[in-house]
Structures are given as structure tokens and as C-alpha cells.
Amino acid sequence: MSELIEKLKNTHQLTDDELLRFLAEPQPEDELFAAADELRREFYGDAVYLRGLIEFTNYCKNNCYYCGIRAGNPHAERYRLTDAQILSCCAEGYSLGYRTFVLQGGEDPYYTDDKICAIVSAIAKQHPDCRITLSIGEKSRESYQRYYDAGARRYLLRHETADPTHYRRLHPESLSLENRKRCLFDLKAIGYQVGSGFMIGSPYQTNDCLRQDIRFLQELQPAMIGVGPYITHSETPFADQPSGDLHFSLKIIALLRLMFPKALIPATTAFGSMHPQGRELALKAGGNVMMPNLSPTAVRKLYDLYENKICTGEEATQCKGCLERRIQAAGYRIVTDVGDSLVPTAAAEPCGAIRGKE
Ligand code: SAH
Numbered sequence: 001m002s003e004l005i006e007k008l009k010n011t012h013q014l015t016d017d018e019l020l021r022f023l024a025e026p027q028p029e030d031e032l033f034a035a036a037d038e039l040r041r042e043f044y045g046d047a048v049y050l051r052g053l054i055e056f057t058n059y060c061k062n063n064c065y066y067c068g069i070r071a072g073n074p075h076a077e078r079y080r081l082t083d084a085q086i087l088s089c090c091a092e093g094y095s096l097g098y099r100t101f102v103l104q105g106g107e108d109p110y111y112t113d114d115k116i117c118a119i120v121s122a123i124a125k126q127h128p129d130c131r132i133t134l135s136i137g138e139k140s141r142e143s144y145q146r147y148y149d150a151g152a153r154r155y156l157l158r159h160e161t162a163d164p165t166h167y168r169r170l171h172p173e174s175l176s177l178e179n180r181k182r183c184l185f186d187l188k189a190i191g192y193q194v195g196s197g198f199m200i201g202s203p204y205q206t207n208d209c210l211r212q213d214i215r216f217l218q219e220l221q222p223a224m225i226g227v228g229p230y231i232t233h234s235e236t237p238f239a240d241q242p243s244g245d246l247h248f249s250l251k252i253i254a255l256l257r258l259m260f261p262k263a264l265i266p267a268t269t270a271f272g273s274m275h276p277q278g279r280e281l282a283l284k285a286g287g288n289v290m291m292p293n294l295s296p297t298a299v300r301k302l303y304d305l306y307e308n309k310i311c312t313g314e315e316a317t318q319c320k321g322c323l324e325r326r327i328q329a330a331g332y333r334i335v336t337d338v339g340d341s342l343v344p345t346a347a348a349e350p351c352g353a354i355r356g357k358e
Pocket residue numbers: 066067068104105106107135136137138156157158160198199228229230231232233270305306
């Protein structure tokens with residue numbers, strides 16, 4: 001077995017030099033994916049956890065240069081789901097077996113903290129045995145605390161890139177890596193199970209950016225690490241930049257599994273959009289979560305982060321059946337419980353410094 005894969009398998013660590021070498025040199029895919037799969041089975045068996053994704057608004061006040069729903073895209077047709085529509089997505093998801101709902105959206109000022117809290121409390125009341133996840137961007141610590149008090153327990157916020165210079169090249173002046181990191185540490189300190197991550201092959205990304213991403217994740221220790229290939233959208237300033245590479249992205253999934261054995265690692269929609277079996281390949285490279293879409297079919301095409309996004313035509317029931325078949329064919333098993341990560345949350349640890357004001 002290659003020396004670096006062997007070291008990753010045994011120690012879950014690489015030095016900076018080794019990491020850069022791992023990224024730059026071709027690795028034997030069979031060996032790499034087998035090592036990642038073995039480790040994933042050690043902690044999680046053949047389980048694939050499902051999270052029902054509800055994309056509830058595509059309005060966004062931000063202007064991230066890579067994203068199709070950026071404020072500066074005048075051709076994006078905007079939509080918002082009503083509270084009743086969101087609750088009915090959850091009810092349908094519940095009847096299909098989902099026990100985690102992820103509410104994701106652009107940073108839409110229409111949804112004040114009061115409105116978010118009302119939606120979260122309503123879902124918590126309707127489905128007390130489910131986990132509620134939010135993915136609505138950068139907020140103040142007070143806002144995050146309010147959502148938590150209303151019943152949200154998980155939060156997804158990719159750091160996007162941990163290299164400050166790279167961060168500047170992907171985002172306008174109004175956004176900063178410092179604030180992104182502040183948000184992630186605030187979320188952890190409140191007690192959320194936090195998901196972070198980055199795009200693979202985003203414009204101007206170097207292997208050293210990826211090295212910094214890994215080091216940042218080691219510092220943050222998130223419960224979930226969400227990554228996927230960057231995919232070009234024609235209505236963005238990056239219209240002429242190439243998309244990320246599927247095989248390099250799979251290599252990153254395997255690297256993450258080997259370095260973060262207990263993390264939840266989704267086989268993201270971006271993988272499926274790059275290749276018909278992209279998500280299955282991501283599972284076989286170490287992934288153990290899938291996030292099928294529960295949004296109403298009529299709005300799915302409009303949550304247009306990147307081009308050729310999959311699963312924009314089906315109903316939720318069709319999505320579930322399709323996924324079930326794909327997951328089984330790949331050699332894994334759908335698990336419908338809440339599927340907690342094995343990474344402890346900050347609040348669960350007896351750490352006075354983190355618990356702060358309590
Ligand atoms: N507003 C929320 C949700 C953003 S959309 C937030 O800020 O967290 C979810 C993720 O989609 C982003 O974090 C980004 O990593 C990814 N994404 C956006 N544009 C993309 C593109 N062109 N290709 C691949 N992934 C993209």
C-alpha cells in the first residue's frame with residue numbers, strides 16, 4: 001500500500017509536506033477508497049443517513065462570485081415558501097421516514113429572527129422526534145442562540161475556503177473569512193452540531209488552500225464536513241472558469257474520511273450533478289450521508305446554485321425510491337433515525353471555558 005495511505009489509515013494525520021504531496025501526486029484510487037470505506041464501516045457500518053433538504057428561499061443579499069442565486073444575478077427567478085408549504089414538506093418527509101429536516105436558503109432579510117424562530121418552533125411542535133437543521137448563512141451569536149432556543153440543533157455553514165487571500169477572490173468586500181469563522185465557533189459554543197466544508201476546484205484554489213481547509217477543520221472539529229466539486233454557473237462573474245474535477249473531488253472525500261474517521265460526510269448533490277453515479281462514488285470513497293430534496297417540485301429548478309443541478313424534476317417520494325435503490329446498489333443501507341455524529345458537541349463537554357456564561 002502507498003506510504004501516505006498507510007500513514008493516513010494508521011494515524012489519521014499527515015504533516016503539511018505530506019498533505020501537499022498527497023494532493024499533488026496521483027494516488028491509487030482502489031487502495032485509497034478501500035482504506036476510507038474500511039474506516040467508515042468501523043465507526044458507522046453500512047449506514048447512510050438521510051437528511052431531508054428544504055430549500056425555502058432563493059432570495060439572497062450576498063454576492064458570492066461563484067453562486068447562481070447571488071443578489072447580482074438579475075435573471076434568477078426568486079421564490080419563497082410559505083410557512084404552510086415548509087410544514088407540509090416536513091410532513092411529507094416525515095411520512096417517508098425522514099427524521100432530520102434541513103432548512104436551507106439564501107441570506108434573505110425577509111426572514112427575520114422572529115419568523116425563523118416561528119418556523120423552527122412550529123416544526124419542533126409538529127415533529128418532536130425530529131432534528132431541525134438550519135443553513136441560512138451568517139448571523140449574530142444572539143440570533144443563533146434564539147434559533148437554538150426555538151429548537152434548532154444543527155447548523156450547516158461551509159467556511160468555503162480557509163485561505164484569506166482565496167476567500168477575497170471568491171467573495172465581495174462585505175464578507176470576510178473572520179466573520180465566517182466567528183459564526184462557526186459561536187454555533188459550536190452554543191451547542192449546535194455544526195457542519196462546515198468547502199467547494200473543490202473553485203476558481204483560484206491551490207493545493208495549499210486545501211491544506212489550510214484541512215487544518216481549519218481540524219481546529220473546528222465539525223460534526224459534518226460537506227464538500228463537493230465547484231460547478232460553473234453562466235450568470236456569475238466566474239462564467240468562464242472551469243468546474244472542479246470529479247476524481248480529484250473523490251480523492252478529497254477519501255482524505256477527509258481518513259483524517260476525520262467519525263465525521264458525517266455527505267455525498268452531495270454537486271457530485272451527482274457532475275456524473276450520473278457521482279453520489280454513489282462519493283459514498284464508496286467514504287461518504288455516509290445523503291440530503292435528498294423535499295422542496296416542492298415547482299420551485300426546485302429555481303434554487304439554481306450551479307448548472308445542471310440534479311433532482312429538480314421529481315416528487316419527494318420518487319427521490320426517496322431512487323435513492324434507496326442507488327444506496328443499496330452501492331452496498332450500503334439507508335438509516336432513517338436522527339443519525340447523530342459521533343463527534344461530541346461543545347456544549348456536551350464539561351468545558352467551562354466553552355460553556356461561558358452558564
Ligand atoms: N446561504 C447559505 C447556503 C448557501 S448554498 C450559506 O451561506 O451557508 C450551500 C452551498 O452551496 C454553499 O455553501 C456553497 O459551498 C455551495 N455552492 C454555491 N455555489 C456553488 C457552485 N457554483 N458550485 C458548487 N457548489 C456551490
